[in-house]
Amino acid sequence: xxxxxxxxxxxxxxxxxxxxxxxxxxxxxxxxxxxxxxxxxxxxxxxxxxxxxxxxxxxxxxxxxxxxxxxxxxxxxxxxxxxxxxxxxxxxxxxxxxxxxxxxxxxxxxxxxxxxxxxxxxxxxxxxxxxxxxxxxxxxxxxxxxxxxxxxxxxxxxxxxxxxxxxxxxxxxxxxxxxxxxxxxxxxxxxxxxxxxxxxxxxxxxxxxxxxxxxxxxxxxxxxxxxxxxxxxxxxxxxxxxxxxxxxxxxxxxxxxxxxxxxxxxxxxxxxxxxxxxxxxxxxxxxxxxxxxxxxxxxxxxxxxxxxxxxxxxxxxxxxxxxxxxxxxxxxxxxxxxxxxxxxxxxxxxxxxxxxxxxxxxxxxxxxxxxxxxxxxxxxxxxxxxxxxxxxxxxxxxxxxxxxxxxxxxxxxxxxxxxx
Amino acid sequence: xxxxxxxxxxxxxxxxxxxxxxxxxxxxxxxxxxxxxxxxxxxxxxxxxxxxxxxxxxxxxxxxxxxxxxxxxxxxxxxxxxxxxxxxxxxxxxxxxxxxxxxxxxxxxxxxxxxxxxxxxxxxxxxxxxxxxxxxxxxxxxxxxxxxxxxxxxxxxxxxxxxxxxxxxxxxxxxxxxxxxxxxxxxxxxxxxxxxxxxxxxxxxxxxxxxxxxxxxxxxxxxxxxxxxxxxxxxxxxxxxxxxxxxxxxxxxxxxxxxxxxxxxxxxxxxxxxxxxxxxxxxxxxxxxxxxxxxxxxxxxxxxxxxxxxxxxxxxxxxxxxxxxxxxxxxxxxxxxxxxxxxxxxxxxxxxxxxxxxxxxxxxxxxxxxxxxxxxxxxxxxxxxxxxxxxxxxxxxxxxxxxxxxxxxxxxxxxxxxxx
Numbered sequence: 092x093x094x095x096x097x098x099x100x101x102x103x104x105x106x107x108x109x110x111x112x113x114x115x116x117x118x119x120x121x122x123x124x125x126x127x128x129x130x131x132x133x134x135x136x137x138x139x140x141x142x143x144x145x146x147x148x149x150x151x152x153x154x155x156x157x158x159x160x161x162x163x164x165x166x167x168x169x170x171x172x173x174x175x176x177x178x179x180x181x182x183x184x185x186x187x188x189x190x191x192x193x194x195x196x197x198x199x200x201x202x203x204x205x206x207x208x209x210x211x212x213x214x215x216x217x218x219x220x221x222x223x224x225x226x227x228x229x230x231x232x233x234x235x236x237x238x239x240x241x242x243x244x245x246x247x248x249x250x251x252x253x254x255x256x257x258x259x260x261x262x263x264x265x266x267x268x269x270x271x272x273x274x275x276x277x278x279x280x281x282x283x284x285x286x287x288x289x290x291x292x293x294x295x296x297x298x299x300x301x302x303x304x305x306x307x308x309x310x311x312x313x314x315x316x317x318x319x320x321x322x323x324x325x326x327x328x329x330x331x332x333x334x335x336x337x338x339x340x341x342x343x344x345x346x347x348x349x350x351x352x353x354x355x356x357x358x359x360x361x362x363x364x365x366x367x368x369x370x371x372x373x374x375x376x377x378x379x380x381x382x383x384x385x386x387x388x389x390x391x392x393x394x395x396x397x398x399x400x401x402x403x404x405x406x407x408x409x410x411x412x413x414x415x416x417x418x419x420x421x422x423x424x425x426x427x428x429x430x431x432x433x434x435x436x437x438x439x440x441x442x443x444x445x446x447x448x449x450x451x452x453x454x455x456x457x458x459x460x461x462x463x464x465x466x467x468x469x470x471x472x473x474x475x476x477x478x479x480x481x482x483x484x485x486x487x488x489x490x491x492x493x494x495x496x497x498x499x500x501x502x503x504x505x506x507x508x509x510x511x
Numbered sequence: 512x513x514x515x516x517x518x519x520x521x522x523x524x525x526x527x528x529x530x531x532x533x534x535x536x537x538x539x540x541x542x543x544x545x546x547x548x549x550x551x552x553x554x555x556x557x558x559x560x561x562x563x564x565x566x567x568x569x570x571x572x573x574x575x576x577x578x579x580x581x582x583x584x585x586x587x588x589x590x591x592x593x594x595x596x597x598x599x600x601x602x603x604x605x606x607x608x609x610x611x612x613x614x615x616x617x618x619x620x621x622x623x624x625x626x627x628x629x630x631x632x633x634x635x636x637x638x639x640x641x642x643x644x645x646x647x648x649x650x651x652x653x654x655x656x657x658x659x660x661x662x663x664x665x666x667x668x669x670x671x672x673x674x675x676x677x678x679x680x681x682x683x684x685x686x687x688x689x690x691x692x693x694x695x696x697x698x699x700x701x702x703x704x705x706x707x708x709x710x711x712x713x714x715x716x717x718x719x720x721x722x723x724x725x726x727x728x729x730x731x732x733x734x735x736x737x738x739x740x741x742x743x744x745x746x747x748x749x750x751x752x753x754x755x756x757x758x759x760x761x762x763x764x765x766x767x768x769x770x771x772x773x774x775x776x777x778x779x780x781x782x783x784x785x786x787x788x789x790x791x792x793x794x795x796x797x798x799x800x801x802x803x804x805x806x807x808x809x810x811x812x813x814x815x816x817x818x819x820x821x822x823x824x825x826x827x828x829x830x831x832x833x834x835x836x837x838x839x840x841x842x843x844x845x846x847x848x849x850x851x852x853x854x855x856x857x858x859x860x861x862x863x864x865x866x867x868x869x870x871x872x873x874x875x876x877x878x879x880x881x882x883x884x885x886x887x888x889x890x891x892x893x894x895x896x897x898x899x900x901x902x903x904x905x906x907x908x909x910x911x912x913x914x915x916x917x918x919x920x921x922x923x924x925x926x927x928x929x930x931x
Contacts (some may be wrong), residue, residue, distance in 0.1 A: 131869035138928035139830045142884050146877040239900060306836050335754065338798075344685045345872035346824070346854045349915075404766070410559045432922075434766045438544075449551035454774065455907070456567040457591060472874035477909065487851040487875070489897065492607035508558035 095325060107200045110317040113240035114193035118186035119380065120241045122179060128176050128327045128345065143171035145453040150177050153184060153337075160401060161506055176349050177482065181339035181355055188336055192325040214249065219490040243318045248340040249481035250319070254298035258484060265478035266429045266494055267299050270398055273427045273471070273498050284308050285371040290419060292381045292392045293402030297323040301365055303398070304374035308418050312376045313384060315405075321376050327365045327376065333360040347487035356484065386507065392421040401430040401494070408451050409458070413465040414507040424502055426467060429475060429496045432458070455495055467499040514902050518590035527620045530737040533660035538606035540661045541589035541763065542599060548765065550594050555637055563591035570597050571772050573604060573757075594771050601759035601775055605668060612745040641832060660768050667738045668760040669901035674718035675746055675781040686849045686914055688718050690818055693847045693891070694723065698815065704728050706793040710814045712801045713822030717743040721785055723818070726891060732796045735825075747785045747796065754779040765818035767907035776904065802835045806927065812841040821850040821900065821914070828871050829878070833885040834927040842921055846887060849916045850894060852878070866931040875915055877927060887919040 128317060149167035168176070253259040278287045284307035289298040294312025296319060303310040313443055314320050330336075335358050341348075348354045367372055377384060397416050406412045413461075414425050436450035444450070453461070477491035512662045519564070552560060569587035588596070598607075647764060664909050673679040698707045704727035712719040714732025716739060723730040759770075759776050769773045788794055804810075817836050836846050855871035873881070882889055897911035 127864060128870070131864040131871055134864045134866050134869045135828060135830070136866075136928040136931050139828065142830060142881065143871070143873075143877070146872060146880045148876060165685045171871075171873070174874075236542070273793050306723040337517070344857070348874040351874055351878045407846050408555060408559065410555070410562060417606055430768050433908060437764070437766055444547060444551040444554045446554050446556075449549055449554045451555070451591075452547070452548070453563075453591070454567060454594075454768045454771055456568060456770045457563070460566045461562065486753070487913045488853060488916070489898065489911045489913070491910070495907070511553065511556050 104200050105316055109240065111197060113244050114189045117181065117189050117241055118246045121182045121186040125175060125178050125182065126499060132172055138286050145170045147351050149354050150174060153180060164294050164363065177355055181342045184337065185339055189244065192321055192355060195325050195329055196321045245343045247322050247336055249316045251338055251360050251483045252340050253465055254296040254359045256357055257362045262478055262480065263298065266400055267302060269475065269496050270299065270400060270427055270429055271302055274396055277425055288394045289396040289398055291398050292374060293317045293399060293405060295326055296308050297318050297376060299400055303375065304372045307369050307372050313381055314376065314378060315380050323376055326361055330365055333361060333364055336360050341483060344383045349485060349487065352354050353485045382411050385419055386415050391418055394419045396425050396427060398427045403428060403430060404432045407436045409447055409453060414505060417466045417501060417505045420501040422503060424499060424501050427498050431492045431494055434472060446506045462499055466501055466503045466505040468498055468502045470498045472497040519812055524620050527737055529660065531613050531617060533664050535666045537609050537661055538602065541602045545595060545598050545602065545622040552592055558826040565590045566689060567771050570594060571775050586845065597775055598762045601762045603925050606760055608758060609664065612741055615749055616741045626717050650931055659767045663738045668758055670716050671758055672760050672778050674899045676778045677782045682898055682900065683718065685895060686820055687722060689895065689916050690719065690820060690847055690849055691722055694816055697845055709816040709818055711818050713825060714796060715739050717747055717796060719820055721794065724792045727789050727792050729793040730782045734796065734798060734802055735800050743796055746781055750781055750785055750847050753781060753784055756780050758770050761903060765869045769905060769907065773905045775791060782913060803830050806835050812836055814839045814844065814846050816847060818847045823848060823850060824852045825855045827856045827869055829873060830921045834925060837921060837925045838919040842847045842923060844921050845918060847918050847930055849914045851912045851914050886921055888922045890918045890920055892917040
């Protein structure tokens with residue numbers, strides 16, 4: 092077993108190194124992608140380049156610190172090519188913050204391993220380019236940049252909007268509010284809130300867990316993704332004032348924008364100070380795969396509430412998730428859920444499924460019928476109004492989820508099936 | 512030049528063969544994908560398989576011909592595994608129709624070339640599997656199946672819903688109705704409608720062009736995609752009665768469904784008989800790339816109206832599209848547009864852009880400011896309410912586009928820039 096654990100740890104460290112590398116590679120990768128746009132422009136006939144040269148409204152300036160007075164001396168530019176220059180500028184500003192986030196977590200799993208090209212299982216399929224002619228410290232390393240890892244960095248920036256900005260309030264209200272009201276309705280007595288332990292699996296950047304904690308509950312977030320863990324560690328523990336950081340989460344796609352202002356829009360984070368919590372409440376974040384961490388014997392019946400938000404469809408086998416939730420709750424405890432059923436591992440693999448690598452995709456109907464078999468009794472159920480998830484602001488394309496909301500009470504113990 | 516044209520024709524025939532192959536490969540590819548789900552199920556612990564065995568409501572039967580009386584003797588089944596069997600059944604029914612569509616067009620470009628693996632430029636990046644253990648005539652050919660080509664087949668089935676089913680009416684009303692009202696408002700005189708020539712670039716399955724023709728206008732649709740051309744040829748020319756064909760367009764993804772009924776839902780096409788047109792109106796479909804076909808000298812000022820719907824963002828260089836539209840219209844003619852700006856060639860290539868392989872992505876603001884430079888005067892402009900495009904019916908995820916609608920009048924000739 093020790094050899095197997097060592098191998099697991101080695102793979103874990105390699106994966107962590109890949110994630111840190113993605114934070115570093117964001118700058119050269121995104122500059123290179125934007126440079127492809129610039130080279131497209133220069134491939135146009137001169138007459139077309141001239142037509143595009145002064146299009147659009149004057150471009151917005153980056154949001155500068157209030158103490159800086161230089162902004163008034165800058166003339167705003169305009170035109171297609173100038174917009175590409177502004178995108179470069181915003182990518183650089185994002186990269187500065189991403190470096191700060193990564194720097195706070197380097198060494199988290201010990202010294203960085205030498206992640207040679209392709210040696211990490213998470214690094215297997217690479218795409219994109221590393222031929223950026225632009226500067227950037229990622230360029231010192233000549234390893235391949237994986238496009239799908241950079242997309243996770245870009246998603247992380249959008250998660251900041253959802254969880255920690257004023258602009259994210261509509262998305263949070265749509266889903267977090269009913270989840271919070273369900274808890275206060277069931278466990279509302281203010282004096283005893285700190286004795287109510289709430290677990291939030293798939294906690295992401297931690298806002299829902301923080302909201303429970305700020306109401307006085309003892310709350311733990313659980314998260315598997317290193318991208319989310321690094322970013323949540325930074326925002327939760329390394330922030331000193333509201334609006335401390337400026338991010339530009341919308342500069343990575345050029346489609347479906349009404350104006351350059353929308354695309355270059357600045358978002359300030361956080362909208363509230365994460366360190367402001369009642370003295371009585373407990374708040375923590377735990378890294379790891381949900382079933383692995385919480386099927387441990389000492390977690391049995393250790394939580395009054397499990398609150399899952401856009402989470403259960405991350406399961407390869409959702410029955411295991413339900414077994415684990417049953418394990419965590421005492422009879423009478425509550426599972427609160429809101430989310431769609433975008434099964435994350437559908438199409439993940441066309442190879443032969445194994446017990447560790449499969450995907451079971453249920454309909455909502457099937458999931459709801461599974462609940463009583465797994466020891467749960469449905470107390471509330473309703474579809475929530477359609478809502479975006481890390482959506483474009485004012486874009487011409489919006490993904491609208493219709494999350495299902497339900498509250499169920501655990502009515503009996505259900506033993507987990509033995510592994511195959 | 513002759514050698515170059517021969518090479519173009521050869522590539523065209525190879526691409527056509529690839530498309531025909533995708534129609535043939537739909538069956539083994541989709542059965543294989545569904546079989547991966549089945550093997551996931553059989554990789555579960557026995558206890559979990561049993562839990563899933565009778566979930567969900569009784570499954571719907573496939574829509575059988577009205578003349579068949581056998582349906583009443585069939586007992587509906589239920590449970591997760593039975594749903595997978597029903598998906599297989601619907602895939603087979605789709606494949607029967609797809610074969611009929613392909614059969615109508617085989618030989619369209621002469622005898623089928625021997626499309627050896629990877630010899631077509633459209634066949635370069637392949638993915639997916641061809642290890643289906645299920646029957647199907649595509650299996651006789653042992654060439655690689657390209658997943659992205661099969662996705663285009665699946666999209667074609669959804670396009671049938673949008674353009675030719677009762678269920679597609681809301682999507683059509685959202686966008687086609689304002690485009691039709693703009694024409695009847697400007698060119699409404701019934702007696703002279705047949706003298707009004709309307710061009711619909713990016714005509715897809717032809718419904719918008721058909722609607723103009725059915726109002727008495729002379730209308731031509733133009734389409735580049737062989738997938739759309741084969742399917743529109745079939746529905747426009749080979750249909751004898753309303754509701755003739757049953758398709759199951761939603762069985763290819765297992766995510767975000769509320770019920771098995773929604774996923775297995777039958778759609779009957781067409782909702783109107785495409786051959787029913789006024790005797791005076793002309794209606795035709797022309798294959799080819801928009802700028803190539805319509806920048807020809809004999810097309811100059813040959814159309815009173817160009818109507819583009821979800822089309823202009825298919826441009827690599829939208830200035831070329833605008834030059835071509837200017838070329839097509841007389842001064843006083845109208846260009847009517849509705850659509851988002853989902854630039855199709857963004858991210859298509861990270862390699863060095865060339866005049867033939869680039870992507871220029873404008874904001875709406877920039878596009879609108881380009882109009883007067885290209886000889887157009889804006890007469891109407893408004894955002895249309897959010898609408899899906901080939902959306903899931905009753906799913907938990909919906910892509911909502913906010914198309915921009917505008918009408919502009921050509922006010923002066925603009926010469927096309929010389930090629931680089």
